[in-house]
Amino acid sequence: MEKVKVISYGMGAVGGFIAKFLLEKEGVEIVGAVDVAKDKVGKDLGEVLDLKRKVGIKISESIESALQKTKADIAIHTTSSFLKDTYPQIASILKQGVNVISTCEELSYPYGSEPKLAEQLDALAKKHDATVLGTGINPGFLMDTLAITLTSACEKIERIEVTRVMNAGTRRVPFQKKIGAGLTVEEFQKKISEKNITGHVGLEQSISMIASALAWKLDKIVVQSVEPVIAKKTVESKDIKVNAGKVAGLKQKAKGIMENREVINLDFQAYIGAEEEYDSITIKGVPNINQKIQPCVHGDIGTVAVVVNAIPRVINAPAGLYTMKDMPVPSATPEDIRKYIKTV
Amino acid sequence: MEKVKVISYGMGAVGGFIAKFLLEKEGVEIVGAVDVAKDKVGKDLGEVLDLKRKVGIKISESIESALQKTKADIAIHTTSSFLKDTYPQIASILKQGVNVISTCEELSYPYGSEPKLAEQLDALAKKHDATVLGTGINPGFLMDTLAITLTSACEKIERIEVTRVMNAGTRRVPFQKKIGAGLTVEEFQKKISEKNITGHVGLEQSISMIASALAWKLDKIVVQSVEPVIAKKTVESKDIKVNAGKVAGLKQKAKGIMENREVINLDFQAYIGAEEEYDSITIKGVPNINQKIQPCVHGDIGTVAVVVNAIPRVINAPAGLYTMKDMPVPSATPEDIRKYIKTV
Numbered sequence: 001m002e003k004v005k006v007i008s009y010g011m012g013a014v015g016g017f018i019a020k021f022l023l024e025k026e027g028v029e030i031v032g033a034v035d036v037a038k039d040k041v042g043k044d045l046g047e048v049l050d051l052k053r054k055v056g057i058k059i060s061e062s063i064e065s066a067l068q069k070t071k072a073d074i075a076i077h078t079t080s081s082f083l084k085d086t087y088p089q090i091a092s093i094l095k096q097g098v099n100v101i102s103t104c105e106e107l108s109y110p111y112g113s114e115p116k117l118a119e120q121l122d123a124l125a126k127k128h129d130a131t132v133l134g135t136g137i138n139p140g141f142l143m144d145t146l147a148i149t150l151t152s153a154c155e156k157i158e159r160i161e162v163t164r165v166m167n168a169g170t171r172r173v174p175f176q177k178k179i180g181a182g183l184t185v186e187e188f189q190k191k192i193s194e195k196n197i198t199g200h201v202g203l204e205q206s207i208s209m210i211a212s213a214l215a216w217k218l219d220k221i222v223v224q225s226v227e228p229v230i231a232k233k234t235v236e237s238k239d240i241k242v243n244a245g246k247v248a249g250l251k252q253k254a255k256g257i258m259e260n261r262e263v264i265n266l267d268f269q270a271y272i273g274a275e276e277e278y279d280s281i282t283i284k285g286v287p288n289i290n291q292k293i294q295p296c297v298h299g300d301i302g303t304v305a306v307v308v309n310a311i312p313r314v315i316n317a318p319a320g321l322y323t324m325k326d327m328p329v330p331s332a333t334p335e336d337i338r339k340y341i342k343t344v
Numbered sequence: 345m346e347k348v349k350v351i352s353y354g355m356g357a358v359g360g361f362i363a364k365f366l367l368e369k370e371g372v373e374i375v376g377a378v379d380v381a382k383d384k385v386g387k388d389l390g391e392v393l394d395l396k397r398k399v400g401i402k403i404s405e406s407i408e409s410a411l412q413k414t415k416a417d418i419a420i421h422t423t424s425s426f427l428k429d430t431y432p433q434i435a436s437i438l439k440q441g442v443n444v445i446s447t448c449e450e451l452s453y454p455y456g457s458e459p460k461l462a463e464q465l466d467a468l469a470k471k472h473d474a475t476v477l478g479t480g481i482n483p484g485f486l487m488d489t490l491a492i493t494l495t496s497a498c499e500k501i502e503r504i505e506v507t508r509v510m511n512a513g514t515r516r517v518p519f520q521k522k523i524g525a526g527l528t529v530e531e532f533q534k535k536i537s538e539k540n541i542t543g544h545v546g547l548e549q550s551i552s553m554i555a556s557a558l559a560w561k562l563d564k565i566v567v568q569s570v571e572p573v574i575a576k577k578t579v580e581s582k583d584i585k586v587n588a589g590k591v592a593g594l595k596q597k598a599k600g601i602m603e604n605r606e607v608i609n610l611d612f613q614a615y616i617g618a619e620e621e622y623d624s625i626t627i628k629g630v631p632n633i634n635q636k637i638q639p640c641v642h643g644d645i646g647t648v649a650v651v652v653n654a655i656p657r658v659i660n661a662p663a664g665l666y667t668m669k670d671m672p673v674p675s676a677t678p679e680d681i682r683k684y685i686k687t688v
Contacts, residue, residue: 021499137497141496141497142497145493145673146493146494148673148674148675149489149490149493149673149674149675150490151653151675151676152485152649152650152653152674152675152676153481153485153486153641153646153649153650154649154653154676154678155365155645155648155649155652155676156678157676157678213673213675214675214676214677214678214679215677215678215679215683215684216678216679285676285678286645286649287641287642287645287646289637289641290637290638290639291635291636291637292635292636292638293633293634293635294634294636295634297497297631297633298631301499301630301631302497302631304499305496305497305498305499305630306496306497308499309495309496309498310496324673325672325673325675326672326673327672327673328669328670328671328672328673329489329492329493329557329668329669329670329671329672329673329674330492330493330496330673331492331493331495331496331557331558331669332495332496332498332499332500332501332558332629333558333559334498334500334501334558334559334560334629335558335559335560339559340559
């Protein structure tokens with residue numbers, strides 16, 4: 001079997017991490033790269049990734065242009081969190097008959113927030129015999145797929161609580177900026193109102209995915225507003241010092257309500273100085289299940305893993321739009337990635 | 345849609361727990377029951393289950409006899425741990441075109457230990473347009489499917505360790521007897537050599553399933569002998585008192601070896617007086633993942649859940665033999681079970 005041919009669509013931080021990993025990974029080759037940023041188009045992938053070498057692939061401005069000289073099996077798409085923004089890009093890839101895995105948070109479970117776009121993507125994928133999946137570490141795994149998986153050990157379920165607490169002090173600077181670390185509360189609120197800080201995108205999608213897996217018809221999903229976490233004492237990391245009273249990061253909760261009961265509760269916290277970092281899932285039911293991953297799974301590494309590990313599954317799947325809950329049990333691909341691809 | 349028609353095949357402890365749960369569960373009905381024990385055949389299911397009422401279903405001696413007056417969608421089969429023993433029974437069900445979920449431990453991943461029987465079951469299932477799955481809480485979930493799922497957040501994997509520690513003091517008496525609680529070490533060893541104590545069946549299958557999911561070609565699987573856990577001080581539970589020096593239960597380890605390295609390590613412990621009960625999964629890789637469920641998932645409740653929750657998935661699946669890793673992401677079925685069945 002030939003190597004799996006990948007188009008790297010999106011040269012931001014996450015797209016870069018995935019591309020670097022793919023350049024090392026056995027059984028796969030990057031055959032093209034796309035970014036809309038004028039200052040990246042035309043440059044060699046190696047330069048854009050800050051490698052010390054040229055890769056021999058120039059950044060294209062569109063999927064059509066990237067595919068002029070090559071075929072591709074799949075595109076890894078990493079440009080924006082919102083499906084309204086990414087729809088034209090993902091549609092353009094599907095129209096070329098190329099499979100897509102996207103980190104677009106809203107695509108992880110689009111049937112609630114963007115049902116029409118979801119329907120169109122499914123139709124387009126089927127028309128062009130391609131498969132499209134939205135995934136990542138979160139949404140896509142920690143606060144939805146893993147919680148769903150754990151419910152399978154339960155006879156009855158009353159309530160599901162998922163908490164992710166990250167110490168942003170150990171993360172990259174752009175992430176620290178994204179969560180408002182170091183700002184005053186006023187500055188933080190201003191950035192929120194200007195949508196320069198969006199918090200975590202995906203809580204609504206994770207709740208919808210869990211509810212759908214359990215066939216729960218929720219009355220509503222309440223996504224609370226993003227709130228600052230204020231440093232109680234001065235906290236420091238390698239890159240930043242946050243004085244007491246300043247913003248150390250953010251927190252956000254979301255709830256799924258059914259028959260006037262809160263049946264799903266997601267709690268996301270990312271701030272500098274978090275003393276305990278963890279991902280926990282608590283199921284109240286028969287039996288109760290208390291699960292904890294400690295420390296929490298690193299977001300960037302986890303997203304690279306979940307996305308790349310999904311490549312063979314997406315290639316194996318029938319055409320159409322999928323979410324993680326409808327795919328086979330996910331797993332790592334530590335060997336040559338071709339070993340995970342079904343040959344019929 | 346009509347209710348899902350289930351045959352309850354096997355009226356031992358686990359079969360009884362599942363049958364009782366199914367009698368309460370929405371969207372499903374038990375239409376027949378099978379057991380080979382002469383003292384059960386002909387009795388009403390309610391009597392065999394120690395209910396205070398008749399169910400109106402008589403225990404049949406075979407699947408053919410149970411199906412004389414009714415059709416069935418699926419049989420829940422719970423008779424023995426070993427595929428050599430259960431093969432004729434499972435084959436007899438498949439020949440009737442009825443789907444099967446079996447708690448037969450060796451069926452959870454039969455391709456390593458019983459490749460020929462696995463091939464025959466797959467062929468038989470396909471011939472009669474039926475699906476067959478071996479599952480339960482363990483093997484089937486805690487030490488394999490869940491570990492596999494967690495690997496999907498990893499870019500690289502060096503080693504996987506799964507530990508299950510159960511305090512047998514909180515479990516039913518037959519389980520305490522099965523693990524040798526209260527015996528002297530000599531009595532325990534005698535029962536081991538006479539195969540009256542077998543330990544946990546399934547470690548080899550769980551290792552094979554994990555390795556297969558990761559496309560790891562193991563050199564060998566080493567299942568260590570079952571060892572007694574000796575009570576260091578007198579330990580007591582509701583039903584039993586174990587004096588210091590006597591056997592409190594048992595422990596067993598198994599390893600998957602690849603290129604002279606131990607890459608998978610399973611550790612099963614069940615004894616009275618275990619101070620901490622948990623299920624843990626540790627992945628050494630990129631990133632490391634340390635996951636713990638505390639307390640451990642109750643074996644009987646978990647098996648009922650995993651088996652019943654698999655009913656819609658098995659009905660939805662194409663014909664053939666499946667293992668958990670090849671099914672869609674598992675999940676609970678808290679609503680009417682028909683809501684999880686695909687209607688095409």
